[in-house]
Amino acid sequence: MSTAAATDWEKVFEDPKSGLIARIEGAKNNANLPDICCAVVEKLYKRRDDARLRDRYRDKITQIFDADRPTDDKLAETVAILREIKQDRIIRAGKKRKARSLEQTLQEYDDTAAQLFADLVLEELQNVLDLLSDGIKPVAKRPLPYFVSPAFGDHFKEIVRTDFMPELQIFNRREIAAAEDLPPNERAAALKQAFEELQFREKFFSAWKHVWSNLTEQHAPPDKPERKRQGFMESLKSQLLGDPEFDDSMTIEEWQEAVALNTKRNEKAKAIWARIAAPSDDYVAPTDAERDFLGGLIVHPYEETQQTIEKLTQMATDKAPASVFTKFQDGKDIDLALLLASMRYPKLFIAGNGGYLKEIMRGFKPGERRLLFPRVDQYLFDEAADKAAAKKESGPTSFRVSLK
Incomplete structure (x- = not known):
């Protein structure tokens, strides 16, 4: 889609022939002038964030025309x-131009603030991957799940650098531009300090979720606009406003461009996800169903997960009754923590087709297990054994992964 030219608001309002003020003054004897003026306000402040200003200006106009005063005085106040x-x-408009300028300036950054930002994001991602894979080794010569595999980590980081980073940099352009204004030897420390601040991390995580959705998910096209027959008031507003730039609704041509752009974005997202999830002999690649899980790993609360792993490991060491685990997990999402604990300490949790994991899962039917512990079920349990056990109506299921 081509970039629209900037609106000349001075001309829009002040042009002696076609300007908004000239049109209002020319319609001063129209009985519907108050409604038309309010319609102008609603057109210019149509977005949700504009509600306060929209109500303020609309109320002002209503008060002016409700007052018992000469029409020329009312018109002068309205103007x-x-x-x-x-x-x-x-x-x-000035703020928008400044934001666009910042985006263009980012393209000029090479080994400066933008590159430093990229390095810090990849460092953050590496920290997450290190936390996940800590102490985990392949079991029974089987490939590791992707999220604990160093090979997948390298593969994923390269895609983040080449495909995700440009959009992440745009979302964080203000911090990058601020760092660029500093002396070169202070930029890295300033950005690193920003990454440690809660407010910035929340902003970055929000940007990551948005970019992840844009670059890996399929999105529906916009609804086709309806062509409506104009009534008397709509006709008046169209004549008054004239220029289609005042109308926030899509034209058919704009909709067609938006649909084409959406199709292009979906094709790009499909290609990026195919690269992320490409099969490998080195690890078990992510499935389509794990797209949200993978995207959420960078924002996962790992301190809490580590504490849960320690508690689960202590339970396994003490051979705590299954009822203790059931009470502990009630109302919590401990799926990832239980999987990591089992893979870090296989002799405790999954040794010899038994172990503590099998003991604590006895109280959960396969369907419950898949719902409460989807990752544990996917990587540590055998679906065929579930079906066999269901037919025999006896005994717990066996593990796909086991240590002899």
Whole structure:
């Protein structure tokens, strides 16, 4: 889609022939002028974030026309409000131009703040991968699940660098630009300090979720706009507003461009996910069903997970009754912690087709286990054994992974 030219708000409002103020002044004897002025406000402040200003200006206009005063006085006050709105639009346009300028400036950063930011993001991702794979080795010569595999980690980081980083940099352009203004020897420390601040991390995690969705998921196209027959008031507003840039609704042509852009983005997302999830002899690659799980790993609360792993390991060491585990896990999501504990300490949890994991899973039917512990079920239990056990109605299921 081509980039639209910037709106000349001075001309939109002040042009003596086609400007908004000239049109309002020319319609001063129209009985519907108050409604038309309010319609202008609603068109210019249509977004949810504009509600406060929209209500403020609409109330002002209503109060002006409700007052028992000469029409020329009412019109003069209304024009003053329109000029106030004009200034607001000019300020907003300036902010948008500045934001676009920041995005363009990012393209000029090479081994400076933008590159330092990329390095810190990849360092953050590596820290997550290290936490996941800590103490885990292949079991029974089987490939490791992707999220604990160093080979997958290297593969994934390269895709993040080449495909995700440009969008992540745009979302965090202000921090990057601020670091770029510092002396070169201070930039890395400033960005690293930012990464340690809660507010920045929350912003970064929000950006990551958005970019992950954009670059790996399929999105529905926008709804086709309806062509509606205009009533008297709509016709008046169209004549008054004239220029289609005042209308936030899509034209058919804009919709067609948006659909084409959405198709292109979906094709890109499909290709990126195919690269991420490509089969490998070195690890068990992620499935389509694990897309959200993989995308959420970088924002997972790992300190809490580590504490849970330690508690589960202590239970296994003490051979605590299954009822203790059942009470502990009730209402919690400990699927990842239980899987990591089992893979870090296989002799405790999964040795010899038994172990503590099998003991604590006795109280869960296969369907319950798949619901509460999807990752444990996927990587440590054997579906065929589940079916066999169901037919015999006896005994717990066997493990896919076992240590002799």
